[in-house]
Amino acid sequence: MAVLVADEVSRQYGDTVALDDVSLSVESGEIFALVGPNGAGKTTLVRALTGTTEVTGSVELFGEPPQSVEGERIGLLPQNFDPPERLTAREILDYYSGLYEDPEPTDDLLEAVGMDDDAETYYENLSGGQKRRTCVASALVNDPDMLVLDEPTTGIDPAGRRQLWQLLEGLAAEGTTIFITTHYMEEAEELSDRVGLLADGAIVALDSPETLIESYGGDSLLYVGGELEESVAELFDYEGSLGNGQLTLRNVPPNEIGSVVTTLEASEMTVDSLTWTDPDLEDVYLELTEQSVTQRTADGRIAVAGGEE
Numbered sequence: 001m002a003v004l005v006a007d008e009v010s011r012q013y014g015d016t017v018a019l020d021d022v023s024l025s026v027e028s029g030e031i032f033a034l035v036g037p038n039g040a041g042k043t044t045l046v047r048a049l050t051g052t053t054e055v056t057g058s059v060e061l062f063g064e065p066p067q068s069v070e071g072e073r074i075g076l077l078p079q080n081f082d083p084p085e086r087l088t089a090r091e092i093l094d095y096y097s098g099l100y101e102d103p104e105p106t107d108d109l110l111e112a113v114g115m116d117d118d119a120e121t122y123y124e125n126l127s128g129g130q131k132r133r134t135c136v137a138s139a140l141v142n143d144p145d146m147l148v149l150d151e152p153t154t155g156i157d158p159a160g161r162r163q164l165w166q167l168l169e170g171l172a173a174e175g176t177t178i179f180i181t182t183h184y185m186e187e188a189e190e191l192s193d194r195v196g197l198l199a200d201g202a203i204v205a206l207d208s209p210e211t212l213i214e215s216y217g218g219d220s221l222l223y224v225g226g227e228l229e230e231s232v233a234e235l236f237d238y239e240g241s242l243g244n245g246q247l248t249l250r251n252v253p254p255n256e257i258g259s260v261v262t263t264l265e266a267s268e269m270t271v272d273s274l275t276w277t278d279p280d281l282e283d284v285y286l287e288l289t290e291q292s293v294t295q296r297t298a299d300g301r302i303a304v305a306g307g308e309e
Ligand SMILES: Nc1ncnc2c1ncn2[C@@H]1O[C@H](COP(=O)(O)OP(=O)(O)OP(=O)(O)O)[C@@H](O)[C@H]1O
Pocket: 013, 016, 017, 018, 036, 037, 038, 039, 040, 041, 042, 043, 044, 045, 079
């Protein structure tokens, strides 16, 4: 059942088209991630979906305009959310809990976002990541049916980010519908059921991470270093080339890597190194947003095109 339906939603600020006929729907209990470059329109879409900005087209949340939905049912974390600086993390959550009839216990929320040890610290003295954790918790005080989080994990360290993913996955498993925006492709890939890619105000791709990677991620690459003959690529049926003393083969299935080595050794070549890379959501993102200014190298470093490694 679709909980959230946007149909041909557009929004313009003066001459700037922030949203251009965006249509999407989010199912009950689904985790939907919206990704896209800076200025693509993500925050504007979050605002449109939660009824905090005027748009053309239609948005329905739980079958009604978002402005009409009972506040108890929605948890919203805006991108720029600044609680009072001179309240502690605990006091902030107590404050927001006071707005609802049956709030979640503050101690449970603090623990869920990993803030139990810093609960008595003033917001102004928290680190960036601790502030963001507190803000995420404040969107959960009413145990909402629909959670909309605009860049929830920005500034949070990798372990904390994973802790929040688990928390969100747990909520979704219990039926909470979750819509997040993120600049972390790993987050979108690991966490979400479906990903929408927004560019210049329009949805340019929308599907499960796996399907997007299959459709747009490009080839897996096997890099082989060693003492290799000029004609080495001809030994294989895979598309391949030799450059800088390294053989690159495209789309070698992982279970065939051994036979590549065997073939090379049978031809009396030695293999010193093997690296296999699989496309991921970041490749999809770069492909579809044409931001291919960087490219992966065999050892996983990022090389800047036209620049120094
Ligand atoms: N209140 C506003 N007044 C004028 N223009 C705005 C306003 N809000 C957003 N815009 C413009 O609309 C476009 C989309 O902005 P938006 O904040 O939705 O992008 P975003 O994808 O959330 O970006 P980011 O990843 O940087 O947060 C941008 O060109 C932005 O300059």
